[in-house]
Ligand SMILES: *[C@@H]1O[C@H](CO)[C@@H](O)[C@H](O)[C@H]1NC(C)=O
Ligand SMILES: *[C@@H]1O[C@H](CO)[C@@H](O)[C@H](O)[C@H]1NC(C)=O
Ligand SMILES: *[C@@H]1O[C@H](CO)[C@@H](O)[C@H](O)[C@H]1NC(C)=O
Ligand SMILES: *[C@@H]1O[C@H](CO)[C@@H](O)[C@H](O)[C@H]1NC(C)=O
């Protein structure tokens with residue numbers, strides 16, 4: 001039923017080239033036949049049209065690197081910052097003394113405390129935007145395996161299914177000794193190996209279902225081929241439907257609603273996103289923003305056809321998003337000076353050309369994993385306010401997971417748009433909200449501990465010991481051999497906690513170490529998260545031929561246009577398309593306060609699209 005995540009579109013590809021998605025080289029006739037016979041061609045093969053170096057960036061991500069045209073596409077393999085470290089049969093690595101690690105839940109119980117706390121500087125917009133950013137380059141499809149295809153991992157039948165990797169509950173668990181629950185469902189990450197594209201005795205490599213670069217693929221190419229269903233093919237627009245006066249993404253024909261239908265039951269949301277609340281909320285806004293841009297461009301340039309309007313609007317929308325992500329969001333999270341020093345952002349507002357064709361597009365498994373650290377920053381009870389800032393209600397955000405259609409009802413989007421810029425994020429420390437630790441997926445499971453799953457997933461990804469990541473992150477200038485070597489990273493009591501559960505430093509798992517670290521000075525992340533994110537962003541910026549700051553990319557912005565893009569902010573986006581927003585603080589990721597007080601939208605800088613008025617159409621009309 002959930003196969004739509006893999007629906008493959010052969011229709012477009014009259015002159016298509018077929019590559020082996022794993023190896024990134026042309027596929028042989030023999031390979032093609034073999035994969036088709038096993039019914040896995042849609043994963044193991046990549047189809048795309050021959051590259052044209054002057055065209056717009058493609059929605060499927062192909063031809064970003066002209067020498068390696070598949071590397072930007074969905075269904076391509078992920079990189080690793082450090083080589084995998086498994087025990088035999090690609091099972092989780094053993095401890096130094098040769099034993100299995102203890103239950104992940106056991107470690108989670110000791111290392112993270114369940115409770116609530118407030119961040120004094122940041123708003124909940126941070127956690128939701130992080131979800132949105134992550135959805136651009138990854139997908140939560142693993143959840144579907146244990147919810148839908150293999151839902152029996154905690155039952156006797158699960159014991160014999162190699163996909164099942166449930167998390168057992170320790171005796172005397174402080175919560176579940178009262179609930180009687182002894183096991184939480186979970187499955188192994190899907191890989192090119194488990195799918196059958198590559199020999200099963202090679203190191204598991206995760207299949208990424210999103211395009212490799214940051215290109216709003218959660219809006220423009222949510223599932224392979226879906227853009228054909230979500231484009232209106234009129235005025236450059238994306239399809240929408242109207243529910244209770246709100247405009248929502250659609251893949252439906254006229255007069256049928258799709259956003260609203262429960263994905264589980266109808267499969268109708270095949271081509272419209274339905275994931276976690278944060279990503280869906282932002283997808284709705286960015287979707288609307290696309291149409292706002294397209295409509296404005298169409299008025300300015302009556303001669304432009306649908307294709308030109310669509311591509312130009314998409315290009316502006318992506319650049320607008322990247323400007324917010326790199327110059328607003330990450331400058332707060334990683335520190336602006338740090339990002340300039342690392343060469344991830346420029347230090348002035350001019351064009352720059354970070355592109356290096358020798359740096360290949362790719363995502364590290366560690367980067368996707370690092371996003372999970374942000375679970376502890378999430379306040380799972382979101383307060384909603386009306387237009388006049390009156391408190392309305394509190395929603396449990398886990399109740400929206402995979403049920404995003406509920407956003408369309410009862411002015412929920414308006415309540416959230418006002419809530420996320422007012423409410424504080426949860427404390428960035430070792431507390432985790434009870435809904436995430438005890439409920440996890442709302443009504444979809446009786447109980448699920450997201451944080452235990454985070455730790456446990458790391459085992460099945462085969463990550464090297466935490467200490468090896470510290471060696472890497474310090475450029476091998478600091479040795480991490482015994483627990484005392486962590487003194488510069490965490491409080492003594494945190495080291496003691498790690499020592500209680502891990503006998504040797506080399507046994508400490510990546511996420512467990514990260515949970516124990518202090519935040520980095522001048523940033524809002526622990527040093528190892530900083531290291532992993534920076535490692536990825538450097539590659540993402542340098543490997544993207546269509547990077548928006550390049551003056552020499554295909555269809556590059558003019559200076560006047562680029563000047564407009566630099567005005568992008570989340571406040572500007574919400575003023576343009578946020579539900580009922582007429583005033584907001586200029587820096588939405590930061591809490592309202594001195595220097596960041598609410599002001600009318602007319603005072604928030606916005607893009608002036610007249611910079612895109614075509615001088616040729618001027619002379620014609
Ligand atoms: C894998 O991790 C173990 C510690 O669990 C370490 O002793 C071993 O050297 C590591 N192997 C590789 C190839 O890094
Ligand atoms: C959609 O609804 C409108 C107004 O109710 C109606 O005029 C139109 O014919 C409908 N379109 C289709 C394809 O049913
Ligand atoms: C909307 O609110 C009404 C009244 O509170 C409630 O009965 C209804 O179930 C809500 N709808 C949804 C989809 O939450
Ligand atoms: C979340 O959903 C459950 C039912 O699955 C319901 O009992 C609970 O009240 C909901 N929580 C909130 C805060 O809406």
Ligand SMILES: *[C@@H]1O[C@H](CO)[C@@H](O)[C@H](O)[C@H]1NC(C)=O
Nearest residue numbers: 151154183184185445446447
């Ligand atoms: C695990 O999945 C089974 C089958 O769907 C379900 O009955 C059970 O409640 C789930 N376990 C938990 C703890 O949610």
